[in-house]
Amino acid sequence: MNLLERLRGGLVASCQPVDDGPMDRPEIVAAMAQAAVAGGAAGLRIEGVENLRATRPHVDVPIIAIVKRDLPDSPVRITTTIADARALIEAGADIVAYDATPRPRTDARDDILAAIIAGGALAMADCATRADAEAALAGGAAIVGTTLSGYTAETEGKGDGPDLDLIRAFRDLGGFVMAEGRIDTPELAAQAMRAGADAVTVGSALTRLEIVTGRFAHAVRDAK
Numbered sequence: 406m407n408l409l410e411r412l413r414g415g416l417v418a419s420c421q422p423v424d425d426g427p428m429d430r431p432e433i434v435a436a437m438a439q440a441a442v443a444g445g446a447a448g449l450r451i452e453g454v455e456n457l458r459a460t461r462p463h464v465d466v467p468i469i470a471i472v473k474r475d476l477p478d479s480p481v482r483i484t485t486t487i488a489d490a491r492a493l494i495e496a497g498a499d500i501v502a503y504d505a506t507p508r509p510r511t512d513a514r515d516d517i518l519a520a521i522i523a524g525g526a527l528a529m530a531d532c533a534t535r536a537d538a539e540a541a542l543a544g545g546a547a548i549v550g551t552t553l554s555g556y557t558a559e560t561e562g563k564g565d566g567p568d569l570d571l572i573r574a575f576r577d578l579g580g581f582v583m584a585e586g587r588i589d590t591p592e593l594a595a596q597a598m599r600a601g602a603d604a605v606t607v608g609s610a611l612t613r614l615e616i617v618t619g620r621f622a623h624a625v626r627d628a629k
C-alpha cells in the first residue's frame with residue numbers, strides 16, 4: 406500500500422515535546438512515537454533530524470518530518486531551507502512538511518517544495534489559506550494541511566478549535582487533506598474527518614504533557 410493509503414482514515418501523532426522541556430530528548434521522542442503507534446497511530450510527525458534518526462529504526466508507519474528554526478527576520482519556522490529538507494530525507498523521512506505560506510524565509514517556498522520532490526519524498530504543504538494549498542498542489546505537493554491556519558497575520562484570531570471551514574475548502578482541490586492544528590479531543594478529530602479530512606494530525610493533546618496537565622490543573626483549580 407502506498408504512503409497516502411496507509412495514512413488515509415488514520416491518526417497522525419505529532420511527537421513534538423515542549424521546546425527545551427524535560428521531554429525534549431531524542432530517546433523520549435522515539436518512545437512517544439512507539440507508544441503512539443501502539444495506541445493506533447497510522448503515522449507520525451517528527452521534528453528535527455536527531456529526533457527522526459532516533460525514531461526511524463523503531464517504527465514502520467509513515468513519518469512526516471520537519472525541521473523548525475527560529476529565523477531572525479521572519480516568523481516562518483517549518484522547514485525553511487533546502488538543506489534541512491534534504492537532511493530529513495537522508496535521515497529516513499517518508500514525507501517532508503514545509504511552510505507553504507507565501508511569507509519570505511531563507512530559501513524560496515517553491516524551491517523547498519521542488520527539493521523535497523526531487524529527493525524522492527512526498528511533500529506536505531503546511532498551509533494557512535486555500536490559496537496556499539492551491540499553489541502547493543500546482544507545484545506537486547501530495548498533502549495539504551491546515552497546520553498554519555490561525556498562526557499567520559492573515560489568519561490570526563481563528564478561534565480555539567480546528568479550522569473546519571478550511572478543511573471543507575481543501576476538499577475539492579484534489580490533494581490529500583490533512584486536518585491539523587488545535588484538534589484537542591477525539592470529538593474534534595471526528596468532526597475534522599466529517600468535514601472532509603483524509604487524515605488528522607494531533608500534537609499538543611497527545612505529546613505536550615505540560616499543556617495537557619495545565620488544562621486539567623486549571624479545571625481542578627477552578628472547579629469550585
Ligand SMILES: CC(=O)N[C@H](C=O)[C@@H](O)[C@H](O)[C@H](O)COP(=O)(O)O
Nearest residue numbers: 419552556585586587588607608609
Ligand atoms: C503552528 C505550528 O508551528 N505547528 C506545529 C507544526 O508542526 C506544531 O507546533 C503543532 O503542535 C502541530 O501542528 C500539531 O498541532 P496541535 O499541537 O495544535 O495539535
